[in-house]
Amino acid sequence: MAASRIIAHPPPYSHRQSPPSDAVHSLSFTPHTKRYPNLAIRARLHGDKEKKNDLNHKPRSPGIPNSLDDVVSRDPLALPRPLSSAQLSGSDSDTSRIRVAYQGVSGAYSESAAQKAYPNCEAVPCEQFDTAFEAVERWLVDRAVLPIENSLGGSIHRNYDLLLRHSLHIVGEVKYAVHHCLMANHDVKLEDLKRVLSHPQALAQCENTLTKLGLIREAVDDTAGAAKHIAFHKLQDAGAVASSAAAEIYGLNILAEDIQDDSDNVTRFLMLAREPIIPGTDRPFKTSIVFSLEEGPGILFKALAVFALRQINLTKIESRPLRNQPLRSSDDNGSSKYFDYLFYVDFEASMADQSAQNALRHLKEFATFLRVLGSYPVDTSMA
Numbered sequence: 001m002a003a004s005r006i007i008a009h010p011p012p013y014s015h016r017q018s019p020p021s022d023a024v025h026s027l028s029f030t031p032h033t034k035r036y037p038n039l040a041i042r043a044r045l046h047g048d049k050e051k052k053n054d055l056n057h058k059p060r061s062p063g064i065p066n067s068l069d070d071v072v073s074r075d076p077l078a079l080p081r082p083l084s085s086a087q088l089s090g091s092d093s094d095t096s097r098i099r100v101a102y103q104g105v106s107g108a109y110s111e112s113a114a115q116k117a118y119p120n121c122e123a124v125p126c127e128q129f130d131t132a133f134e135a136v137e138r139w140l141v142d143r144a145v146l147p148i149e150n151s152l153g154g155s156i157h158r159n160y161d162l163l164l165r166h167s168l169h170i171v172g173e174v175k176y177a178v179h180h181c182l183m184a185n186h187d188v189k190l191e192d193l194k195r196v197l198s199h200p201q202a203l204a205q206c207e208n209t210l211t212k213l214g215l216i217r218e219a220v221d222d223t224a225g226a227a228k229h230i231a232f233h234k235l236q237d238a239g240a241v242a243s244s245a246a247a248e249i250y251g252l253n254i255l256a257e258d259i260q261d262d263s264d265n266v267t268r269f270l271m272l273a274r275e276p277i278i279p280g281t282d283r284p285f286k287t288s289i290v291f292s293l294e295e296g297p298g299i300l301f302k303a304l305a306v307f308a309l310r311q312i313n314l315t316k317i318e319s320r321p322l323r324n325q326p327l328r329s330s331d332d333n334g335s336s337k338y339f340d341y342l343f344y345v346d347f348e349a350s351m352a353d354q355s356a357q358n359a360l361r362h363l364k365e366f367a368t369f370l371r372v373l374g375s376y377p378v379d380t381s382m383a
């Protein structure tokens with residue numbers, strides 16, 4: 001029988017709740033207009049009085065100014081800069097507002113999703129998805145809100161891989177309706193455009209419109225970053241696919257609205273934390289797991305049957321290559337090759353339900369690896 005390895009939820013409120021003494025648990029944004037004349041606000045890790053002044057200023061959210069005048073003559077650099085891996089150090093002690101990491105720059109859909117998930121939070125921009133994971137793990141922020149799938153573009157594979165590589169827990173989900181705009185600098189017309197910049201997911205979601213317009217697609221890290229780039233470099237032949245909020249922040253003109261292939265374009269984001277939440281039964285819950293299986297006929301069928309037998313509905317299944325086990329030969333003469341896979345499954349039950357516990361106990365009997373990524377309330381806001 002296959003060896004079974006289970007990584008269960010650590011108990012809620014474990015010793016890990018207190019930050020280690022050398023840990024950093026916040027990140028803030030401080031005006032530095034004197035030292036950096038071009039950078040009115042600059043992301044920086046610190047623990048001093050400047051922070052208080054900054055908070056008293058009460059911006060709408062970091063990077064989103066109170067008024068357009070605050071955008072320092074629409075200088076796109078006058079906004080918080082995303083946290084990079086190299087900046088993951090420093091110290092600060094203010095925990096008055098929940099800090100939520102997202103990938104991208106101000107005006108990204110992920111920032112809006114973070115605000116929807118945690119109203120009044122301090123949304124903290126991060127350059128990459130990995131940085132957001134690391135920022136939570138290293139107590140720089142309290143949570144991360146990251147996209148996992150889109151109704152038109154499909155899964156965001158990178159985040160599936162990172163969920164396994166990191167030890168964070170899924171504590172919630174939030175669905176966000178994405179309305180894409182095509183935008184450019186003010187003197188640029190639709191017929192002047194030769195290329196369009198955006199996040200690959202956003203470009204994929206607008207495939208039909210962009211094909212009709214005959215525009216060359218250029219992939220960048222996030223939608224708002226594309227808008228910022230176009231504004232900063234005053235590009236005359238390029239547009240960006242981004243949110244109307246990004247157009248406003250970076251002073252761009254909207255040439256076309258709602259350009260996604262389907263008006264119902266929803267991205268599902270995961271809310272991630274260092275500790276799991278206690279699963280409940282008082283409202284609809286969902287559980288996300290990842291497992292791997294031995295090779296063999298009908299083995300995936302058998303794995304999925306543990307849920308079907310107990311009337312547990314699956315809402316998502318995703319397979320990803322098991323990277324540390326490269327391509328190998330399936331038989332002695334090496335005539336055929338196969339890959340090992342990880343299976344990510346979301347099912348509609350709480351880990352507090354006996355049937356969910358039984359299903360996982362059953363799966364554990366033959367899975368070579370099983371980890372519960374989180375058991376969390378279903379976002380029914382867009383059901």
Ligand SMILES: O=C(O)C(=O)C[C@]1(C(=O)O)C=C[C@@H](O)C=C1
Nearest residue numbers: 108109110147199201222223267
């Ligand atoms: O680029 C952004 O604005 C993001 O928030 C990222 C992202 C994604 O990764 O899917 C989020 C929502 C949209 O589906 C398009 C892009």
